[in-house]
Amino acid sequence: MSATATGWLLTAVAETSSEGSTDHASERLANEPVQPIAPYQSEHPEKVELGKKLFFEPRLSRSGFISCNSCHNLSRGGTDNLPTSIGHNWQEGPINSPTVLNAGLHMAQFWDGRAATLQEQAAGPIDNPMEMAYTHTLAIEVLRSIPAYVDMFEAVYATRDIGIDHVTDAIAEFEETLVTPNSRFDQWLRGDDSAITADELAGYETFKSIGCVACHYGEALGGKDFHRMGLVHEYLTENPSQGRFEATGEERDRFSFKVPSLRNVERTYPYFHDGAVWTLAEATEIMAYLQLGRELPQADIDNMVAFMRTLTGEQPQITLPQLPPSTENTPQPVPFERE
Amino acid sequence: MSATATGWLLTAVAETSSEGSTDHASERLANEPVQPIAPYQSEHPEKVELGKKLFFEPRLSRSGFISCNSCHNLSRGGTDNLPTSIGHNWQEGPINSPTVLNAGLHMAQFWDGRAATLQEQAAGPIDNPMEMAYTHTLAIEVLRSIPAYVDMFEAVYATRDIGIDHVTDAIAEFEETLVTPNSRFDQWLRGDDSAITADELAGYETFKSIGCVACHYGEALGGKDFHRMGLVHEYLTENPSQGRFEATGEERDRFSFKVPSLRNVERTYPYFHDGAVWTLAEATEIMAYLQLGRELPQADIDNMVAFMRTLTGEQPQITLPQLPPSTENTPQPVPFERE
Numbered sequence: 212m213s214a215t216a217t218g219w220l221l222t223a224v225a226e227t228s229s230e231g232s233t234d235h236a237s238e239r240l241a242n243e244p245v246q247p248i249a250p251y252q253s254e255h256p257e258k259v260e261l262g263k264k265l266f267f268e269p270r271l272s273r274s275g276f277i278s279c280n281s282c283h284n285l286s287r288g289g290t291d292n293l294p295t296s297i298g299h300n301w302q303e304g305p306i307n308s309p310t311v312l313n314a315g316l317h318m319a320q321f322w323d324g325r326a327a328t329l330q331e332q333a334a335g336p337i338d339n340p341m342e343m344a345y346t347h348t349l350a351i352e353v354l355r356s357i358p359a360y361v362d363m364f365e366a367v368y369a370t371r372d373i374g375i376d377h378v379t380d381a382i383a384e385f386e387e388t389l390v391t392p393n394s395r396f397d398q399w400l401r402g403d404d405s406a407i408t409a410d411e412l413a414g415y416e417t418f419k420s421i422g423c424v425a426c427h428y429g430e431a432l433g434g435k436d437f438h439r440m441g442l443v444h445e446y447l448t449e450n451p452s453q454g455r456f457e458a459t460g461e462e463r464d465r466f467s468f469k470v471p472s473l474r475n476v477e478r479t480y481p482y483f484h485d486g487a488v489w490t491l492a493e494a495t496e497i498m499a500y501l502q503l504g505r506e507l508p509q510a511d512i513d514n515m516v517a518f519m520r521t522l523t524g525e526q527p528q529i530t531l532p533q534l535p536p537s538t539e540n541t542p543q544p545v546p547f548e549r550e
Numbered sequence: 551m552s553a554t555a556t557g558w559l560l561t562a563v564a565e566t567s568s569e570g571s572t573d574h575a576s577e578r579l580a581n582e583p584v585q586p587i588a589p590y591q592s593e594h595p596e597k598v599e600l601g602k603k604l605f606f607e608p609r610l611s612r613s614g615f616i617s618c619n620s621c622h623n624l625s626r627g628g629t630d631n632l633p634t635s636i637g638h639n640w641q642e643g644p645i646n647s648p649t650v651l652n653a654g655l656h657m658a659q660f661w662d663g664r665a666a667t668l669q670e671q672a673a674g675p676i677d678n679p680m681e682m683a684y685t686h687t688l689a690i691e692v693l694r695s696i697p698a699y700v701d702m703f704e705a706v707y708a709t710r711d712i713g714i715d716h717v718t719d720a721i722a723e724f725e726e727t728l729v730t731p732n733s734r735f736d737q738w739l740r741g742d743d744s745a746i747t748a749d750e751l752a753g754y755e756t757f758k759s760i761g762c763v764a765c766h767y768g769e770a771l772g773g774k775d776f777h778r779m780g781l782v783h784e785y786l787t788e789n790p791s792q793g794r795f796e797a798t799g800e801e802r803d804r805f806s807f808k809v810p811s812l813r814n815v816e817r818t819y820p821y822f823h824d825g826a827v828w829t830l831a832e833a834t835e836i837m838a839y840l841q842l843g844r845e846l847p848q849a850d851i852d853n854m855v856a857f858m859r860t861l862t863g864e865q866p867q868i869t870l871p872q873l874p875p876s877t878e879n880t881p882q883p884v885p886f887e888r889e
Contacts, residue, residue, distance in 0.1 A: 269626075269630075275632055276632065284608070285870055286871055288875070291615065292608075292614060292883070293885050294885075297885055300640050301639050303886050480875070489876075528870075531625055531868040531869070532625055533625060536816055536817050537828075544632060546636055546642075547640075547642050
């Protein structure tokens with residue numbers, strides 16, 4: 212956690228004295244394996260605003276139709292709520308689109324962790340022929356042809372010579388702001404005992420005692436490790452992904468995936484890297500069986516689902532950006548291929 | 551113009567005294583064939599908010615991917631800036647998607663005017679197999695399965711029995727709010743002589759004197775009549791649309807289209823019902839030739855384009871809605887067809 216976030220946390224804890232003592236809150240924060248999410252205050256608001264425009268910019272795609280927000284829809288928990296995504300020319304994506312919310316809290320990006328940073332991730336979909344199907348060169352040419360964009364890049368990066376690294380840096384900075392603080396569970400972590408119910412608390416206790424928390428811990432309840440999907444029992448899927456093996460080539464990484472965050476998990480269905488499961492109850496039952504070898508009573512599942520619903524935080528409030536119009540020099544979109 | 555809008559106009563005129571006398575402004579307003587756009591104050595803010603959610607709701611489509619905003623993108627002048635739109639399964643649409651901005655000022659909807667109202671229009675794309683490719687029955691089933699939606703509909707329509715007419719009524723009320731007042735040209739109309747330049751004013755004078763204004767008049771500079779595309783010279787296009795003929799079956803309506811609004815026209819490229827022309831200069835030259843038999847000097851075209859750029863008003867400021875999550879009873883999207 213950054214120094215700023217820690218500072219915010221201590222202030223927040225100090226303010227909980229009406230609900231519980233500061234000691235009570237400090238003790239809980241020190242002992243629980245989950246930490247509250249801190250709001251993200253960017254020191255570069257102009258960069259964030261530029262990044263927001265680019266996040267919603269369909270002209271970064273060959274068709275002029277697909278933007279980052281198409282598959283990481285900020286109206287829908289930062290996902291498309293589809294098993295796998297729709298790409299250029301309605302191609303079927305290979306894997307479930309992970310949420311962009313709180314992604315900055317993860318150690319790496321993509322299910323296989325092949326991008327170390329948000330910036331590195333942002334470059335991927337633009338020129339992936341299955342996704343936005345463009346080239347970095349053409350995407351840059353689009354932006355350079357639009358004076359309003361050139362001015363914005365100059366204000367942020369002090370150059371009119373826009374490059375792909377500027378584009379991905381701005382998108383990444385916008386994405387850093389997409390955190391979801393102040394969930395009911397975070398209120399509880401900060402000492403407010405009344406923020407969650409007895410059933411929800413019981414669900415959290417089960418979540419810890421049976422071992423879910425071994426992978427789903429930290430601010431994001433996930434995003435900190437890779438683990439094999441199907442640890443005790445094999446996971447049967449038609450999805451061909453080999454997981455982290457595809458990034459490292461190491462045999463031990465086969466079927467290993469980045470642990471997904473459980474933040475806002477009630478909004479990020481369907482679940483797993485193949486998007487095969489639609490309900491939290493089913494996902495919970497399956498994970499307990501596959502990873503921990505447990506067959507849980509329904510009451511435990513119900514409570515754990517209730518607990519997971521307390522992880523929905525404040526969704527980022529986004530004012531829809533206004534994108535500057537193309538000029539006669541802007542490369543035209545190619546929505547349909549002609550022979 | 552509604553009584554409310556007239557009232558707003560008179561107030562606005564009274565407030566122009568710093569830039570010009572009220573008499574000056576009143577005279578201009580009375581004599582010009584274009585009227586300023588009034589802000590739209592809905593008397594049903596809860597309905598507007600519900601309609602906004604539905605406008606951004608991909609679950610009204612079979613794929614769960616396409617919403618109203620996909621083709622009427624409120625980041626991009628209410629259009630997709632494509633010649634024709636991308637529909638379900640990447641089907642190529644038959645005609646250019648008109649902007650939703652100021653659409654409530656039009657006498658009818660669609661290029662052929664086949665929908666009398668915004669509400670009637672809104673029902674079309676949902677079950678059009680080329681567009682959202684869903685059914686009204688399934689769209690309603692989705693909404694009924696989500697308690698948060700049922701509560702919102704009940705708050706607005708005093709019933710939990712959601713019907714398609716509620717859905718389209720709410721979307722239409724949201725769309726009514728999508729007006730773009732206070733363009734520089736409107737400031738000039740209300741008496742502020744300094745709001746537009748001499749070249750822009752000269753462009754407006756040419757626009758009137760050569761006859762563009764015969765069709766492009768009123769608040770929206772269009773949207774009030776149907777006219778044949780290619781009045782003096784034939785318009786050559788590969789687009790198969792027969793225009794209003796398709797709605798009426800009357801021979802005289804063949805190739806007749808609703809006059810598009812020129813409001814925000816610098817943002818609503820490409821132009822014409824086939825979306826064949828990308829620049830305002832080219833569109834202006836072509837229209838003068840086709841409809842009026844004029845071959846204009848470049849200086850006149852430049853000034854008219856400069857005038858048209860003054861028609862860009864304040865774009866609606868939209869806070870992205872948060873869509874409530876699906877439940878286990880929600881019909882699942884079908885992004886890809888399986889045999």
